[in-house]
Amino acid sequence: MNTFAVLKTENYDDETLYTAVKKHLEIHNIKDEVSKNARVLLKPNLVTDKEAAFSVTTNPRFVFAVIRCLYDIGVKNITVADCPGGALLVFSQIQEVYEKTGYSFLADYAYLNTDFTGIDVNSPDGFVNKKFNIIKAVSEADYIINLPKFKTHNITGITAGVKNLFGTVPGLQKPAFHAKYPLAKDFSNMLVELAAVVKPNFTIVDAVDIMEGNGPTNGKKRYLGLTFSGKDVFTLDSFIAKTLGIAQETVPTITAAKAKGFVDEKYLTAGDTDFATDTPILLSELTRADTAGGKIAARISTLLDKALDAVFMQYPQMNDKCILCKKCIVTCPKKALSIREKRVVLDRKKCIGCLCCDEVCTNGAVDIRKKLKTR
Numbered sequence: 001m002n003t004f005a006v007l008k009t010e011n012y013d014d015e016t017l018y019t020a021v022k023k024h025l026e027i028h029n030i031k032d033e034v035s036k037n038a039r040v041l042l043k044p045n046l047v048t049d050k051e052a053a054f055s056v057t058t059n060p061r062f063v064f065a066v067i068r069c070l071y072d073i074g075v076k077n078i079t080v081a082d083c084p085g086g087a088l089l090v091f092s093q094i095q096e097v098y099e100k101t102g103y104s105f106l107a108d109y110a111y112l113n114t115d116f117t118g119i120d121v122n123s124p125d126g127f128v129n130k131k132f133n134i135i136k137a138v139s140e141a142d143y144i145i146n147l148p149k150f151k152t153h154n155i156t157g158i159t160a161g162v163k164n165l166f167g168t169v170p171g172l173q174k175p176a177f178h179a180k181y182p183l184a185k186d187f188s189n190m191l192v193e194l195a196a197v198v199k200p201n202f203t204i205v206d207a208v209d210i211m212e213g214n215g216p217t218n219g220k221k222r223y224l225g226l227t228f229s230g231k232d233v234f235t236l237d238s239f240i241a242k243t244l245g246i247a248q249e250t251v252p253t254i255t256a257a258k259a260k261g262f263v264d265e266k267y268l269t270a271g272d273t274d275f276a277t278d279t280p281i282l283l284s285e286l287t288r289a290d291t292a293g294g295k296i297a298a299r300i301s302t303l304l305d306k307a308l309d310a311v312f313m314q315y316p317q318m319n320d321k322c323i324l325c326k327k328c329i330v331t332c333p334k335k336a337l338s339i340r341e342k343r344v345v346l347d348r349k350k351c352i353g354c355l356c357c358d359e360v361c362t363n364g365a366v367d368i369r370k371k372l373k374t375r
């Protein structure tokens with residue numbers, strides 16, 4: 001039977017993190033399943049080039065703690081790889097991203113990936129997506145450790161184990177997926193199929209500082225003081241949602257994983273399972289979950305959301321914080337944005353409401369509005 005762990009992890013001090021990560025590895029007997037010669041891939045969240053203090057990316061000290069623990073068990077062939085979101089690598093070199101996110105020092109201990117060549121990997125029969133193109137370092141790894149930052153997300157409700165794996169898809173293929181699957185349900189199904197193909201061996205989630213509200217890049221930082229772990233990435237997300245009092249129905253990646261039979265409701269728990277949040281996690285305005293009102297209220301809320309989603313769609317409106325960097329323009333999969341009279345303007349007829357523009361904007365310059373669907 002699977003085991004899922006939650007550990008109180010007070011802060012980002014090296015020794016605190018090392019102790020927590022070591023315990024996570026011990027709980028799951030990781031030492032017994034990674035060979036010393038294995039090529040181990042660490043997959044953090046480097047969605048954008050913001051420093052750790054913003055709580056958008058996986059904290060580099062957390063990644064360092066994982067590397068230290070792997071060294072302890074004799075594993076030294078370690079690669080750190082994630083492909084940032086949207087058009088970021090069109091504007092920056094990956095070394096700049098490592099620099100700004102505080103990852104550069106890790107180069108003394110592991111290889112920081114610089115190759116974003118995609119390799120086609122087939123999906124199992126029965127999947128909508130018959131193959132995925134994923135970055136070479138991921139497809140070549142013997143053992144994958146998924147290291148998400150826990151955040152709320154304006155399309156998938158939360159980003160934890162499953163959503164983090166979207167970063168294995170190279171560059172602008174990511175916005176293309178948003179264009180292909182404009183509905184949260186279909187997009188989430190794709191993420192679940194991708195996660196089943198990448199198949200991380202183990203996941204440890206950085207939830208010491210999290211992001212809540214309008215995540216994944218423009219929400220608010222909040223202290224939670226936790227780390228989570230498990231081998232089955234689908235059930236782990238369900239376990240995390242349960243632990244944090246987030247209604248499962250409001251997280252479409254969990255719904256999609258359950259529909260495929262990937263979530264095993266029977267499991268063991270370990271660690272500080274008595275944890276309880278006094279203040280519910282604030283989800284994105286767009287997912288509008290009811291985390292406080294219990295299951296019935298959450299179901300009513302979800303049904304209401306579905307009805308509203310059938311009528312309304314979200315669209316971006318750029319505010320005065322815009323510095324005209326053009327990242328959103330290059331990222332937009334529908335070419336719905338352009339600059340006119342020194343402002344980013346939207347062609348609403350083209351917009352599909354995927355919010356890739358919001359994800360790639362690191363200036364908080366995208367306000368999200370709702371409008372009646374016209375098609």
Ligand code: SF4
Pocket residue numbers: 318321322323324325326327328329344360361362363364365366
């Ligand atoms: S909205 Fe954000 S990403 Fe787009 S041009 Fe302005 S600052 Fe850049």
Ligand code: SF4
Pocket residue numbers: 315316331332333334335336337346350351352353354355356357358
């Ligand atoms: S402008 Fe519309 S279609 Fe383009 S990235 Fe933003 S939400 Fe998506």
